[in-house]
Amino acid sequence: MTRMHKENNLSKNQQIIFDLIDRSSEPLKAYTILYNVQKKGINAPPQVYRALDKLVEIGKIHKIESKNAFVACKNSDCEISKATAFSICESCEVVDEISDVKLSKYLSSFNHKKGMKFKRFNLEFFGLCKKCK
Amino acid sequence: MTRMHKENNLSKNQQIIFDLIDRSSEPLKAYTILYNVQKKGINAPPQVYRALDKLVEIGKIHKIESKNAFVACKNSDCEISKATAFSICESCEVVDEISDVKLSKYLSSFNHKKGMKFKRFNLEFFGLCKKCK
DNA sequence: TTAGAATTGTTATAATATAACAGCATGTAA
DNA sequence: TTACATGCTGTTATATTATAACAATTCTAA
Ligand SMILES: [Zn+2]
Ligand SMILES: [Zn+2]
Ligand SMILES: [Zn+2]
Ligand SMILES: [Zn+2]
Numbered sequence A, B: 001m002t003r004m005h006k007e008n009n010l011s012k013n014q015q016i017i018f019d020l021i022d023r024s025s026e027p028l029k030a031y032t033i034l035y036n037v038q039k040k041g042i043n044a045p046p047q048v049y050r051a052l053d054k055l056v057e058i059g060k061i062h063k064i065e066s067k068n069a070f071v072a073c074k075n076s077d078c079e080i081s082k083a084t085a086f087s088i089c090e091s092c093e094v095v096d097e098i099s100d101v102k103l104s105k106y107l108s109s110f111n112h113k114k115g116m117k118f119k120r121f122n123l124e125f126f127g128l129c130k131k132c133k
Numbered sequence C: 001t002t003a004g005a006a007t008t009g010t011t012a013t014a015a016t017a018t019a020a021c022a023g024c025a026t027g028t029a030a
Numbered sequence D: 001t002t003a004c005a006t007g008c009t010g011t012t013a014t015a016t017t018a019t020a021a022c023a024a025t026t027c028t029a030a
Helices: A012-023 A030-040 A045-057 A101-108 B012-023 B030-040 B046-059 B101-106
Strands: A061-064 A071-074 A083-089 A095-097 A117-128 B061-064 B067-073 B083-089 B095-097 B118-130
Touching: A012 A030, A012 A045, A012 A071, A030 A045, A030 B046, A045 A061, A061 A083, A071 A095, A083 A101, B012 B030, B012 B046, B012 B067, B030 B046, B046 B061, B046 B067, B061 B083, B067 B083, B067 B095, B083 B101, B101 B118
Parallel strands: A083 A117, B083 B118
Antiparallel strands: A061 A071, A083 A095, A117 B118, B061 B067, B083 B095
């Protein structure tokens, strides 16, 4: 059984699942993850979803809501996932995390007319990538 | 059986489901919709999902991706759903469609570094509404 | 060392969404 | 008129995504 170390803030299952997502070139779905970690002893959906929830919470991964899939954060962990933006190709389905300081600042400071103060946003752009257009 | 009229571009099931969503004060989930239209003869999930797909396609409703729920467009049908933005209260779950021309223009003209040309975006802001904060 | 918090393992089930097939209505072209 | 295409409908079954509930173990901090 893996010992927890202070310098590593991920648990065993969290690390296994993060590594898989981080090495993937495309967003991974929960059950795809499950199939791929069964050889490592993760057998059931709740184990996957728990790890995913935690990884999202701490900003190591993001959920692409329109695809129910997960990608590793490429963006120094996105201030704990408060401001996420993605580009999604509607043809080849490639997903890129957008790191644009101006965009992020603009949206983080956006205030709704109706007096709501935002803590977080998620933005998904759709189109055709260079290869597909 | 309802006759199709040229002046009405929605079919019978589409109209029933649109009316329900339009009258609702909150986003509705597909199976909530199903339960509420069974008295009108819509019995099975595919009938609901087909109507929802079409209504989304023509911009009469939008899907709130983070909630798997649907709202009527409050915004003259959003140029056929090319540019959607919502505020979502994390406490009471109230959802508002944001109609902000500056925001919409800013995002519609945003171009990704990697040369992708965007056709569409969806933005979801999260926070606490006036009542909940 | 002990109590609380976090994580794990497990079974079962809930909630969301689509495949596949058949029928009917409308519009258009031969 | 017939024939065909398109779009909508109805139906059964199934696939996919996600959580409830409970017991046990491991980690952390006091
Ligand atoms: Zn990120
Ligand atoms: Zn592409
Ligand atoms: Zn709209
Ligand atoms: Zn609220």
